[in-house]
Amino acid sequence: MRYQGGLLVVQTQYYCLAADGARSFMRNTLNIGWEGTKPNMTxxxxxxxxxxxxxxxxxxxxxxxxxxxxxxxxxxxxxxxxxxxxxxxxxxxxxxxxxxxxxxxxxxxxxxxxxxxxxxxxLISSLIKERVAFTFLHPTASGPFILAGDAAHVHSVNGGKGMNTGLSDAFNLIWRLHFLLQYLSLPSSTAHAILSSYDIERRKTAEGVIDIAAKLVRMGVHYSDVESPLVHQSEHGVWKAGHRAPDLWLAHPATGDAVRLYQKLTYGRYFLVLVGAPRNQVQVLEEQFATLIRLTGLKALGVGARRRDEDAVEEEVHTDAYGCS
Missing domain, CATH: 3.30.9.10 (D-Amino Acid Oxidase, subunit A, domain 2)
Structure with missing residues (x-):
């Protein structure tokens, strides 16, 4: 809602994202309660x-x-x-x-x-809260009201993960909303699975952050054990579905130039990596989706941010990998 020329203009939107902090007006207005404790610490x-x-x-x-x-x-x-x-x-x-x-x-x-x-x-209140909203999606598991960041979860300052977790919430959510708004004709069951998995994945992470903040250790984010409908339980070599992609050095077969996998990733675009797939399946995929994707064969050189080409050990990873964008 906004005022224009003295008149109240009401606009209808598909979703309403509440990222308005620990004292969230939206969460309180929607009467979404907390789960967790308020330890008496300052x-x-x-x-x-x-x-x-x-x-x-x-x-x-x-x-x-x-x-x-x-x-x-x-x-x-x-x-x-x-x-x-x-x-x-x-x-x-x-x-x-x-x-x-x-x-x-x-x-x-x-x-x-x-x-x-x-x-x-x-920053929050006279008491540190270690709590998670009982739902991130209201009034149904498909919204349209969605909580993120401190509006959805608050925890001790230990570990310094508040802003990082909020940014991760946003990244996890925005690609979902963008996809759903681009394809409004998706079956309702598909749209529901895409959006409801946001609550599943980020709630598990928020609970982990609260536990980690209390224990003062570093956080490793993965979604492999949260039963998200978007994560297929599988792994191949150093690749595990739901985990952060491994930090690999790759080589283009045509040029031999070494490049880190993360240098190939572009935020806002999908990047599909096929690992261990038989070459005939890769060929079929390329033929079927030639107009939609660009498929490039990549050779894995090794693992680690500082791995140099001459130091790489090919046996450390599976070398049959293809990337497409």
Missing amino acids: WAVLDCWIDSTFPVTREIVTLQVDGESRMAWIPRERGMQRFYVLLDGEITQEKTEASIRRHMVPHPVEFTHVEWFSKFEA
Whole structure:
């Protein structure tokens, strides 16, 4: 709805996406409740540069005092460090710095510059919520109201996955909506399966993020065990349906030039990879869909972001692969 020339103009849309944060107006208006808990914790957040003899690592570190893990240390860009500190009572920068020093004894710590300080209650509420909306799709599993990001799930700051998870929600959802709006004549059962799988896949991930945030470990995203109707349970070599595509070096048979698989991917376009398919099946596919796809034979050189052509070991992966876009 919008006002135009003093008149209220009502426009009808196919879907309404609620990505309006943890205090979502849309979620509250639709009376969509939460599943989960509200642990009574308030965290201080400090982005800073430090001078310390404590060994610096590129991994997330948690430190304990008196058997309690009340501090998480996450390295950031430009040499900056982020600290999450669980405090009681009044939350101040001075108390936060004192707690960090206490956790890092016997190593001295000097805070050479503080970029940002806040407390998590300022971001969501006075209590950290570890909760997931009981549905991401309302009033049916096909919408038309859809929740994403903090409107659908909130969790502890530990792990720093809030924005990443919200962006993943958006990417997971938008291709579905684009496809459904492009092909409005799809059978209702097909459209239902495509959209309802958003709730299935992203709910499983949100629950995992909440668990991971509590445990302070890194997240590996996959959809192979969530029973999504869009994921066929199969695998071939390093390829597993529902998992992130492996980071492979590939070679074009005509030129021999090495290229990473992820350099071939273009967001917003479909990219089909056929792995282990008999050559006669690939030929039939190319003949049937010649007007729709561009099929290219690719030779796998090896696995890993830093794999060099001369260091590649072909036995590590299955080399019969084809990509089409």
